[in-house]
Amino acid sequence: MKPTLVLGLGNPLQRDDGVGIRVVAELERRTLPPHVEVMDGGTPGVGLINLMEGRARVVIVDAAEMGRQPGEVVRFRAEDVKLTGSSARFSLHRSGVADALALADALGVSLPEIVVYGVQPAHVEWGESLSAPVSAAIPGLVDAIIQEAQSLKEQSDGQ
Amino acid sequence: MAAINIDVHHVTRVEGHGNIVVNVKNGALEECRLDIVETPRFFEAMLRGRPYTQSSHITSRICGICAVGHATASLRATENALDITPSEQTVLLRKLIFHGEMLDSHVLHVYMLVAPDMFGVGSVIPLVKIAPEAVLRALRIKKLAGDLCATIGGRHTHPIAMAVGGFTHFPDADELKALRQRLVDARADMDATVQLAKTLPWPNFSRETEYVALRKEDEYAFIDGTITTTDGASYPVSDYRKVTNEHLVQHSSAKHCKHKRESYMVGALARFNVNYDKLHPRATAAAAELGLKPICTNPFLNSAAQVVEMVHCVEDAINVIDQLVGRGITLEPLPPFPGKGGEGAGSCEVPRGILFHNYQIGDDGRVIGANCIIPTGQNLANIEADMRKLVPEFLDQPQDKIRLMMEMLVRAYDPCISCSVHFLNVKFV
Numbered sequence: 001m002k003p004t005l006v007l008g009l010g011n012p013l014q015r016d017d018g019v020g021i022r023v024v025a026e027l028e029r030r031t032l033p034p035h036v037e038v039m040d041g042g043t044p045g046v047g048l049i050n051l052m053e054g055r056a057r058v059v060i061v062d063a064a065e066m067g068r069q070p071g072e073v074v075r076f077r078a079e080d081v082k083l084t085g086s087s088a089r090f091s092l093h094r095s096g097v098a099d100a101l102a103l104a105d106a107l108g109v110s111l112p113e114i115v116v117y118g119v120q121p122a123h124v125e126w127g128e129s130l131s132a133p134v135s136a137a138i139p140g141l142v143d144a145i146i147q148e149a150q151s152l153k154e155q156s157d158g159q
Numbered sequence: 160m161a162a163i164n165i166d167v168h169h170v171t172r173v174e175g176h177g178n179i180v181v182n183v184k185n186g187a188l189e190e191c192r193l194d195i196v197e198t199p200r201f202f203e204a205m206l207r208g209r210p211y212t213q214s215s216h217i218t219s220r221i222c223g224i225c226a227v228g229h230a231t232a233s234l235r236a237t238e239n240a241l242d243i244t245p246s247e248q249t250v251l252l253r254k255l256i257f258h259g260e261m262l263d264s265h266v267l268h269v270y271m272l273v274a275p276d277m278f279g280v281g282s283v284i285p286l287v288k289i290a291p292e293a294v295l296r297a298l299r300i301k302k303l304a305g306d307l308c309a310t311i312g313g314r315h316t317h318p319i320a321m322a323v324g325g326f327t328h329f330p331d332a333d334e335l336k337a338l339r340q341r342l343v344d345a346r347a348d349m350d351a352t353v354q355l356a357k358t359l360p361w362p363n364f365s366r367e368t369e370y371v372a373l374r375k376e377d378e379y380a381f382i383d384g385t386i387t388t389t390d391g392a393s394y395p396v397s398d399y400r401k402v403t404n405e406h407l408v409q410h411s412s413a414k415h416c417k418h419k420r421e422s423y424m425v426g427a428l429a430r431f432n433v434n435y436d437k438l439h440p441r442a443t444a445a446a447a448e449l450g451l452k453p454i455c456t457n458p459f460l461n462s463a464a465q466v467v468e469m470v471h472c473v474e475d476a477i478n479v480i481d482q483l484v485g486r487g488i489t490l491e492p493l494p495p496f497p498g499k500g501g502e503g504a505g506s507c508e509v510p511r512g513i514l515f516h517n518y519q520i521g522d523d524g525r526v527i528g529a530n531c532i533i534p535t536g537q538n539l540a541n542i543e544a545d546m547r548k549l550v551p552e553f554l555d556q557p558q559d560k561i562r563l564m565m566e567m568l569v570r571a572y573d574p575c576i577s578c579s580v581h582f583l584n585v586k587f588v
Contacts, residue, residue: 013205013220042316043223046271047263050302051315096223106287107294126201 002037003056004149005112009041009048009097010063016070016121016134020061026142036149048100055112059148061141062097063134064118071133072120073141075148077113115148117141179565181550191546192410193539193569206529211237211496211520212323218516218531219317224267227260227308228509229516230321231382232531235505236516237323239397242501243494248483249325250382252311255479256318257381257507258472259307262300264510265427265465265472268573269356270297273462276567277359293355296348300469303341307476310334324494332484339480342473346441349470353445356466362567365456366548368541369420370429371402373508379430379437379471382507387433389454390419396506399515403532408540415540416532422540425512426572427464428455442471458545459571465510496524511535511573535574542572 006027012018020041027038041051052058066074078101097116104111119141122131130138182190202221206214214237219230231253238245245253270293271283280286287294305315312318313328320328330338373384374393386394386402394401402423405414417423431438431446435453438446446452446467451460500520507514512534519528545568553561 011220011223013217039315040317042220042226044316045223046267046298047301047305047316049298050305053302102284103287103294106284107291107298109298128205 001054002035004033004036004059005052005055005057006036006038006059006061006145006149007041007048007051008039008061009043011043013126013128015123015125015127015129016119016131017063017124018128019063019119019121019130019134019138022130023061023138023141023145026138027145030142030146032146033149043096044100045096046100046103048096049104049109049111052112052114057113057115059145060097060114060116061145062116062118063121063124064116066118066120068120069133070120070122070131071135071137073137073144074118074120075144076116076118078116117145179546179569181546181561181565183550183554186554188547188550191543191550193542193546194411194413202531203529206518206526209526211241211518211524211526214518214526214529215321215323216317216319219321221531223316224264225260225509225511225514226316227256227312227318227321228507228514230318231257231507232505232509232514232516233518234321234323235383235507236503236518237505237520239503239505240501240518240520241323241497241499241503243324243497245324246491248486248489248491251479251483252326252329253321253382255476255483256308256311256321258476258479259304259311261381261472261510262469262476263304263308264573265469266297266300266304266352268510269352269462269465269469270294272570272573273567274355274359276563276570277361293351296351300345300348300352303345306341307338310338322493325491327493329488329490332488335480335484335488339477339484342477342480345473349441349445349473352466352469353448356449356463361457361463362459362564363457364459364545364549364552364568366458366545367456368544369418369423370432370454371418371423371425371513371537372430372433373506373513374433375437379434379439379475380508384506386506386513388418388423389429389432392418396515397504399504399506399517399532403515403537405532405536411539413536413539416537417540422544423537424458424541425534425537426461427468427510427512428458428461429512430508431455431464431467438467439471439474441474442467445470458541458568461571461573465573498522500524500527509534512537535572538572538574542569542574 008020008024010017010020012021024038024040178194180192215230215233218233219226221229275282275286309315310330313320320326370389373380374387375384402418403416405416408415432453449463451463500522502519504517515532517530521527553564
């Protein structure tokens with residue numbers, strides 16, 4: 001099992017919600033460092049905990065409602081932000097990431113280091129086309145994730 | 160008597176969104192309905208014009224939980240349209256991955272969505288404090304189910320190896336044997352699950368209705384079979400419209416279904432009621448332990464029937480692996496396009512009940528028309544009929560209690576509502 005997992009999440013049938021899956025498809029066409037695995041995770045809900053098991057680092061790419069401009073990309077660590085949607089509204093599909101992390105935390109399950117690339121969506125209704133601003137964000141996002149994966153490797157080499 | 164108005168927006172812990180509206184005036188029920196978003200209306204639009212080989216991959220994305228179920232119904236519809244008969248090995252591999260998905264879905268529903276109600280806590284997060292070993296068990300079962308699906312389907316969360324007429328990736332004997340051992344080891348977790356279900360305070364309620372499920376003479380049917388009802392009707396899958404009779408109702412944006420009565424029920428309880436005699440002996444024993452007998456008319460016990468099915472799926476998965484290992488895995492090629500289109504329906508029992516896909520394919524191999532009827536859509540009328548009986552029985556209870564009972568009723572059906580947006584809501588702190 002490769003130590004770094006780049007995990008695209010979302011539903012490509014719900015327009016911008018599928019941005020993580022599009023990024024993964026693009027990454028699969030690129031040359032990646034040998035310690036990096038790329039995975040289309042779909043909408044795993046709490047299954048996210050199982051997908052992350054055994055990894056040292058996980059880079060999640062997902063649509064995120066952040067109150068920003070459509071297409072804006074924000075890199076953050078799970079511990080830096082408040083992920084809403086957990087506990088009071090536990091559902092397997094809505095905010096699957098937040099629920100999975102909250103559950104892992106409650107259970108005391110040790111998680112890998114998690115970095116999230118959130119993309120502000122414009123449209124998340126049923127449909128397959130990405131909105132123009134989200135589509136335009138993909139090339140930069142792909143480059144940033146490749147750099148991220150590379151730097152994570154350097155960090156671990158330096159340890 | 161004071162008027163009661165209950166308006167539960169976005170019933171929590173159901174798959175997607177649903178609103179319950181109840182109005183009681185002078186002790187009489189004025190209004191009682193469930194608003195729910197149903198199958199994506201663009202189902203046909205997203206398939207029209209696509210090569211037949213893509214349908215299952217696209218439709219498997221409709222639901223994050225029933226990916227294998229949608230893929231299988233889609234493949235069976237396509238194969239029936241093109242007159243392609245899957246090989247014996249393909250049938251076995253599909254059965255095996257289906258058991259994995261059923262286990263995955265049921266364990267989540269029972270442990271993470273239903274059990275918190277029964278323990279009187281708001282969600283699985285506080286449940287961790289009361290019963291941490293139960294939640295860890297649920298994750299362990301889920302991991303086994305997910306690994307089973309990935310081994311057969313070629314990838315976690317999406318069964319990319321499932322194709323028209325066969326598979327594009329095959330497990331080897333060692334992988335199958337390793338899975339078999341884990342399934343055997345999981346019997347202890349199944350026993351513990353039955354014991355947990357036994358201690359849960361299931362609400363006492365019943366209402367007679369018609370139960371609809373696929374049935375086969377030689378097994379507990381999940382894929383293909385005859386549409387069979389507890390009122391004695393049976394139809395081939397190609398006649399599914401004679402059962403579903405989709406119709407518009409004034410108060411809902413979703414179409415309702417009915418057969419001969421005002422409503423019918425699909426799902427684990429319907430399968431249990433129709434196919435009890437086909438359960439594995441260990442599953443029959445689990446049912447006895449839970450006091451569950453056909454015909455059970457308490458919809459809350461749909462979740463208990465799911466527990467019985469979990470036991471069955473583990474046992475049958477072991478049997479199927481033995482058959483696959485015994486005959487040896489052959490790297491079968493996929494059948495070519497027969498050169499002629501056609502029309503066909505496919506059906507399987509996904510975790511939430513009977514699912515139908517129906518396609519017309521042109522002579523160029525492209526989809527011309529498509530239809531899909533999901534289990535939750537078929538259950539809507541039945542849930543409302545249950546609510547109309549349930550509310551008057553609880554009118555002397557506090558409003559919060561009525562609200563909780565209504566939510567629990569809806570959750571018991573494990574509704575899968577178009578699997579709406581799941582993206583993150585983030586507040587920077």
